[in-house]
Amino acid sequence: MSEPVNVFQQTRKHLKTGNFSFLSSQVAAWQKLTKRIQPLLPQPEQWQVVCYQSGVLTITGENQAMISQLAYLQKQYISQLSQIQELSDLCKIQVCLRNPPQSKPVVTKTERVLSPETKELLRSAADFINDPKLSQALLRLASNKK
Template sequence: MSEPKNVFQYTRQHIKTGNLSFLTKQVANWQKLTELIQPLLPKPEQWQVVCYQYGILTITGENQAMISQLGYLQKQYISQLSQIEELKELQKIQVRLRTRTQSEINPIKTAKQLSPATREMLQNAASYVNDPKLSQALLRLASNKK
């Protein structure tokens, strides 16, 4: 078996330009690999390549069930993925749980202004409703107060 090629090996060029160019190249390669593997892995998970080195592909996902499925069926996925030219040296898949950031969990909501016609309809509806709490809620909604 041939020795796996390390596509992320540090070269003299990187010593001159610093780590930024090296890291930028790594991230670009991982993004390319992510696009290549996504259609072949279990759906609906959004897989993300975080490393590919020495024949070991490390990917992340947010769904524990999908991660477990990929782990159990690793041999089948390795045989599929190793047909891709960039992954022909693939020997092992490591799967890690990726946590969502706070901004993904609770996106910032922007308040939309109601049109004057909508406000008027809400105020009219509030006057027809017999339930005082519902009427008050409709009036609050019409005024855009929380």
């Protein structure tokens, strides 16, 4: 039986590039491993490998129920996953809760365009209001000044 290859072990050639190539290859290996283990783990969760070192596989998921199921049935999943060549020395699975990515709302700046009638109504309202601050605010709104 051959010795397992540790793709996460830093080599001398990575020192010159500031570890970027090492980290890139590490992330690529984790992504490849994620695709291999995904169908074997509880579904419909989107599992993600974040580390595999010294026989410990660390993965994340977004669903607490699926994470609990995986932790509870860890021995069965270890026996299944250890059939994969890269995970032949697997002895433990650590599972962490991952926050789902939040899509940020796209804020677009829209210019306010008031019709001439609306501007005139705002100016007229400003004339009738006794509060000077409110009157000034209405006049600014009518002139589209910020």
